Amino acid sequence: MDERTETGLPRAVAIAWGMHEVPQRGPNRGLSHERIVAAAIEIADAQGLPAVTMQAVAKSLGFTTMSLYRYVSGKDELLRLMQDAALAVPEEADLPDDWRAALRVWAGFVREAYHDHPWVLQMPRGQISVLMPNSVRMADLGLRALRDLPLDNEEKIGVILVVSQHVTSTVELQLNLADEGEFVMSADGLDVLGQVVTPERFPDMAPVLRAGQFLETEDTPAREADDVQVEYDLGLDLIISGLEQRIARASAPE
Amino acid sequence: MDERTETGLPRAVAIAWGMHEVPQRGPNRGLSHERIVAAAIEIADAQGLPAVTMQAVAKSLGFTTMSLYRYVSGKDELLRLMQDAALAVPEEADLPDDWRAALRVWAGFVREAYHDHPWVLQMPRGQISVLMPNSVRMADLGLRALRDLPLDNEEKIGVILVVSQHVTSTVELQLNLADEGEFVMSADGLDVLGQVVTPERFPDMAPVLRAGQFLETEDTPAREADDVQVEYDLGLDLIISGLEQRIARASAPE
DNA sequence: ACCTGAACACCGTTCAAGT
């Protein structure tokens, strides 16, 4: 489905790595992949993903819409490039020696990246390529955190995958809550909701909703955004302690 | 940003619960929220998310595009309804008594749902409302699996969140691999990639890539789709064993 | 009350033409 270069690499991958030959002879009026992607990210940061149109990007650069097509095969490719560029990670990052601490620091990098560019969460993630530069960088750093653990590579990849997805889901939840927290539900609303979310149909969830854990009503205060921190820590704790167990078992079998 | 009913509930929530008064007097030519959403889902299943346009949905139902707007405030709302409807879960599902087994069964439900409707993964998830019917149902079932554990509700919510996100990330990975597996990378391609993904810059990731763990080349066989099963199990194992630890610690403190 | 037809603004993309 995707455009590919002669090497078999997806075009976006080649571009992101700077491997796409830009002839560099002739008029070159100053447009480039980097500038286009940067402009697009700036728009997304400021006005959200829907504001990123080919026309808006071109205009912000002072060029016509069509000039972009010399650098980018289409909007999909631009989005792909934005997605990876947004997930920048400090290339020369130091990680603590203890793998638990290192994994937490790494998780923090991931969190920060999504936090800086929340619109990435709104993009189709079905297309994230494991071959894009920042994905590779992130993965490399994650593997480094786990370097001394007695796990094979596949397991390590699995771990950093689990961790990174946990982080993104937490950021996502945070944004959701901030979003839904924008409206205050009236007593009416809570009532109406209570009529469908009954303890009979939802014995376990009804009490939670009724407790207003997730809802801002006229009576209960808003759930603090920092509350998500609890879930963030919980997930990380579970994974790390699960990992400790696994290692203990492996090094002292039976 | 969202449209709300007088009760303060988002419109999509009210509709999904069937709480939106459909006057039901007069000509009623047979259109309904349910039919519209079902038609849209059918299109997404068959032709992918981009094929879901207001015109395509209307046409497949034999109505004009504009007729949809009597039921749905716009495309966003339709997408929201599709998203929730796609995550259907057996309402009368039985869960094993053992919480570990129950959690695994529950994870399987989530997995199945995404597997049946992979396009949900391509939708902005920043908008998933915790108030939508199937979200509530899923959460209820998840909480039921954990019912007997000595955790408070917030922790339990955290756990099912972590688990469900792990599952979706696994399905996502599976789809990514299937996608990237569509192209065979030439020896050239691997070479070119090797020039940027060097052991110097990516000491931990370069060997993994070189091992071709994620890539189908002319030499190495494709990574089996079922291979993702390893990551699926790993994550679930980690979480469950982390949970066991936490419980053991809680019931026998110090 | 429910649906239609015409119309509008906007967006992604093409193609041939300019310098």
Added chain:
DNA sequence: ACCTGAACACCGTTCAAGT
């Protein structure tokens, strides 16, 4: 080689009009 202008197909949405 790099960019532009005109044009096209398509999409979401509005509004007034039909039954």
